[in-house]
Amino acid sequence: MSQSSIYDDLYLTGEVERVIFLSEKTRFHVLKVLVDETNTKFTGETIVTGYFHDVSESETYRFTGKVTEHQRYGEQFSAVSFKHEMPKTNTGVINYLSSDVFHGIGRKTAERIVDTLGTNALEIIADNKNALKEVEGLSKSKIEMIYHTILENQKTERIMIRLNDIGFGASMSARIIKYYGEDTLRILEESPYSLVTDIDGVGFKTADKIAVQSGIELNEIRRLYAGILYIVDDVTMSEGHTFLHINDVIMKVDELLNTPQLVYFSDEQIKEAVSDIEAEEKIVVVDNHVYLPTLFYSEYKAADEIFRLVNHPEEDDITDENVDTAVEELESLFKIEYNTRQKSAIHHALNEKVSIITGGPGTGKTTIVKGIINAYHELFDLKDMDDYEEDEYPIKLIAPTGRASKRLGETSGIGASTIHRLIGWGQDTEKDELIDAELDADLIIIDEMSMVDTWLFYQFLRNVPSHTKLVFVGDKDQLPSVGPGTVFKDLIESDVLKVTELDTIYRQGEGSSIIRLAHEIKEGTQIDITEKHRDRSFIPARVDQIAELIDNIVQRAVKKGYDMRDIQVLAPIYRGNAGIIKLNQILQNILNPENDEKNELVSGETIFREGDKVIQLVNRREDNVFNGDGGIIESIFLKDENGAEKDMVNVDYDGIHITYERKDLMELSHAYCTSIHKAQGSEYPIVIMPVVNSYRRMLIKNIVYTGITRAKESLIICGDQNAFYDALSREGIKRDTTLKQFLRDKFQVERESADDILSRIEHLTEAVMFKIPAMIGVDKTPYDFN
Numbered sequence: 001m002s003q004s005s006i007y008d009d010l011y012l013t014g015e016v017e018r019v020i021f022l023s024e025k026t027r028f029h030v031l032k033v034l035v036d037e038t039n040t041k042f043t044g045e046t047i048v049t050g051y052f053h054d055v056s057e058s059e060t061y062r063f064t065g066k067v068t069e070h071q072r073y074g075e076q077f078s079a080v081s082f083k084h085e086m087p088k089t090n091t092g093v094i095n096y097l098s099s100d101v102f103h104g105i106g107r108k109t110a111e112r113i114v115d116t117l118g119t120n121a122l123e124i125i126a127d128n129k130n131a132l133k134e135v136e137g138l139s140k141s142k143i144e145m146i147y148h149t150i151l152e153n154q155k156t157e158r159i160m161i162r163l164n165d166i167g168f169g170a171s172m173s174a175r176i177i178k179y180y181g182e183d184t185l186r187i188l189e190e191s192p193y194s195l196v197t198d199i200d201g202v203g204f205k206t207a208d209k210i211a212v213q214s215g216i217e218l219n220e221i222r223r224l225y226a227g228i229l230y231i232v233d234d235v236t237m238s239e240g241h242t243f244l245h246i247n248d249v250i251m252k253v254d255e256l257l258n259t260p261q262l263v264y265f266s267d268e269q270i271k272e273a274v275s276d277i278e279a280e281e282k283i284v285v286v287d288n289h290v291y292l293p294t295l296f297y298s299e300y301k302a303a304d305e306i307f308r309l310v311n312h313p314e315e316d317d318i319t320d321e322n323v324d325t326a327v328e329e330l331e332s333l334f335k336i337e338y339n340t341r342q343k344s345a346i347h348h349a350l351n352e353k354v355s356i357i358t359g360g361p362g363t364g365k366t367t368i369v370k371g372i373i374n375a376y377h378e379l380f381d382l383k384d385m386d387d388y389e390e391d392e393y394p395i396k397l398i399a400p401t402g403r404a405s406k407r408l409g410e411t412s413g414i415g416a417s418t419i420h421r422l423i424g425w426g427q428d429t430e431k432d433e434l435i436d437a438e439l440d441a442d443l444i445i446i447d448e449m450s451m452v453d454t455w456l457f458y459q460f461l462r463n464v465p466s467h468t469k470l471v472f473v474g475d476k477d478q479l480p481s482v483g484p485g486t487v488f489k490d491l492i493e494s495d496v497l498k499v500t501e502l503d504t505i506y507r508q509g510e511g512s513s514i515i516r517l518a519h520e521i522k523e524g525t526q527i528d529i530t531e532k533h534r535d536r537s538f539i540p541a542r543v544d545q546i547a548e549l550i551d552n553i554v555q556r557a558v559k560k561g562y563d564m565r566d567i568q569v570l571a572p573i574y575r576g577n578a579g580i581i582k583l584n585q586i587l588q589n590i591l592n593p594e595n596d597e598k599n600e601l602v603s604g605e606t607i608f609r610e611g612d613k614v615i616q617l618v619n620r621r622e623d624n625v626f627n628g629d630g631g632i633i634e635s636i637f638l639k640d641e642n643g644a645e646k647d648m649v650n651v652d653y654d655g656i657h658i659t660y661e662r663k664d665l666m667e668l669s670h671a672y673c674t675s676i677h678k679a680q681g682s683e684y685p686i687v688i689m690p691v692v693n694s695y696r697r698m699l700i701k702n703i704v705y706t707g708i709t710r711a712k713e714s715l716i717i718c719g720d721q722n723a724f725y726d727a728l729s730r731e732g733i734k735r736d737t738t739l740k741q742f743l744r745d746k747f748q749v750e751r752e753s754a755d756d757i758l759s760r761i762e763h764l765t766e767a768v769m770f771k772i773p774a775m776i777g778v779d780k781t782p783y784d785f786n
């Protein structure tokens with residue numbers, strides 16, 4: 001492998017004794033290496049970290065890189081590149097040939113090979129496989145296997161050299177080889193732009209550079225095709241639109257591919273290329289809107305599904321009078337007097353096939369959901385929930401995330417599940433798979449609707465039986481979904497469904513100024529954030545003072561008897577002095593400091609300690625633990641200690657106990673401080689929210705609104721008041737979507753234009769239409785986040 005890295009001067013050769021940690025996703029390894037030769041001061045056993053596509057224990061490698069300081073374990077070697085060292089001694093070659101790399105070759109055979117061919121056996125075999133015929137007792141198939149394995153390894157080396165020359169780091173190289181295997185060199189040569197769509201994290205600019213190196217001209221049409229696809233995909237995924245206007249595509253593609261001096265593609269050519277790609281079924285163009293097929297399909301068909309549900313003849317005969325009576329009974333049961341809008345929300349939920357309830361915090365959404373369930377029981381004479389067989393209970397409560405569904409289950413008292421679980425969207429479901437579930441329910445209530453994106457919405461709707469009533473509940477002013485679309489807002493604004501907006505704040509009466517603040521933010525009322533209240537305060541601080549300030553606040557809260565479960569710090573970015581990573585380190589020191597009694601395990605840059613507050617980062621549907629769920633590390637077992645065979649971390653998620661092996665630890669992070677996105681759907685007694693100018697890029701009104709509404713008892717905002725006001729004046733990018741229009745079209749009898757659209761895309765199969773792309777630059781689809 002070429003050693004052209006800038007770290008050439010530092011290297012280390014040695015046998016890998018143990019792979020201590022391996023992330024399957026990123027190929028990040030932590031290795032224990034027995035140093036054989038080096039120009040560093042390392043001797044004996046040394047920790048080497050880096051991104052390697054493949055490293056095996058008991059084999060020898062040459063690592064080049066640099067010496068780094070780990071916060072806990074001191075100096076270690078961070079490799080930037082590595083090379084499999086062919087063994088140079090007889091014993092080395094024998095060990096290698098009898099290792100797992102060569103299946104079915106035992107030590108005896110390996111010894112015979114070396115006895116016959118000498119220390120250079122590997123080179124001799126690579127040159128001429130017939131050399132192996134001289135070795136006694138080797139079958140033809142074994143000769144072939146040994147020869148091909150040696151060649152294979154040489155080939156991987158060559159690919160690594162090329163990727164390294166191009167400028168890919170070890171991590172990316174490992175991912176590329178994992179995806180293309182031995183086709184890697186051919187792809188780099190012939191269609192480098194495939195990398196943009198195939199390999200998460202490879203941007204168009206990189207592929208463009210490779211293309212130039214491979215001799216592809218800058219004005220070649222395939223460059224244009226790749227550029228267009230990249231723009232449609234990238235902008236949709238990063239900004240959440242479901243389509244781009246053709247003029248925006250032209251403008252952005254022009255910016256991407258042309259330079260002020262050299263126009264490789266005219267606007268006209270770009271437009272023509274868009275049509276070509278459309279003909280190839282890779283995008284859909286309707287009324288000058290350019291869509292990823294899956295988003296067009298989901299929006300378009302979702303409107304059809306809503307129409308199907310709304311127009312299915314009512315099978316029950318509930319009258320307004322029946323509902324009125326039920327509401328009166330509820331009022332006396334719950335000792336409550338519903339306001340007019342609340343009553344009408346209950347009426348719509350029971351009388352309409354599909355209805356919507358939206359409202360800010362404390363306006364009674366949960367109260368109304370409970371009311372609807374009770375009234376439904378009353379009107380349909382349902383048995384007690386426990387008297388139904390599992391799955392036969394006709395009311396289903398669902399929410400888009402694990403946490404939201406847990407909360408909903410608790411507040412409603414009848415249990416709830418995620419939407420994914422209800423429709424069977426499992427871990428093994430391919431991302432382009434349309435789900436067909438056998439769903440049976442008479443009433444489905446979906447909470448936290450603002451978090452539902454276009455894909456999930458359609459996958460859900462297509463599985464809802466026609467007789468089922470649907471009630472969508474949410475807060476339309478919260479952050480929109482992670483994935484594309486503004487489903488909840490579009491449903492509300494389409495005017496085709498009955499919407500009740502709850503606007504009377506009840507919790508405020510209990511002395512909460514937090515909820516009032518949230519509503520003032522929503523309504524755009526002038527606010528003085530520095531005003532002091534019993535339950536909220538603002539503490540001015542510069543960005544470099546934030547960490548210390550939070551340290552102080554938390555220390556004081558702990559003295560008052562609050563613990564880590566009560567206190568949640570919310571920040572919008574990860575890096576920097578006031579970022580999530582730094583704040584987590586500080587908070588861990590206060591809330592769960594180092595202690596001889598507590599075991600610890602280091603994973604990457606994180607020290608996990610018994611008693612730590614942690615958050616799960618991807619869905620584990622089979623365990624009922626989801627991205628964003630919070631837990632506490634109850635125990636850590638270290639390898640060889642008390643007979644443990646592996647390092648293990650046990651986390652308690654409110655009674656669900658999960659064991660993580662080292663390789664799973666990438667799924668876990670500290671949760672003393674989390675992002676506001678991750679906190680959506682949860683509430684905490686104390687919320688501390690730093691708001692500083694260095695967050696500017698991320699600070700917009702609905703992020704602040706969502707953050708503030710997480711606080712139940714006490715809210716402390718610290719930082720720069722101007723940054724706070726500034727955030728309130730920023731609405732974020734408005735997402736372009738067409739669900740609203742499709743709904744209106746569908747519900748107006750003369751849906752000619754829309755049907756016309758469908759006839760134009762009729763030839764596209766569902767399979768072509770439904771391809772959910774991974775998020776650009778992220779090794780996950782949006783579904784890993786739900």
Ligand SMILES: Nc1ncnc2c1ncn2[C@@H]1O[C@H](COP(=O)(O)OP(=O)(O)OP(=O)(O)O)[C@@H](O)[C@H]1O
Pocket residue numbers: 336337338339342359360361362363364365366367368506507
């Ligand atoms: N009509 C009413 N009269 C008196 N109190 C009410 C009424 N409606 C709701 N409340 C009370 O207001 C409080 C907030 O209601 P609820 O929790 O249902 O609101 P929410 O919209 O679900 O809030 P959040 O979104 O913050 O969870 C509760 O204590 C509830 O009992």
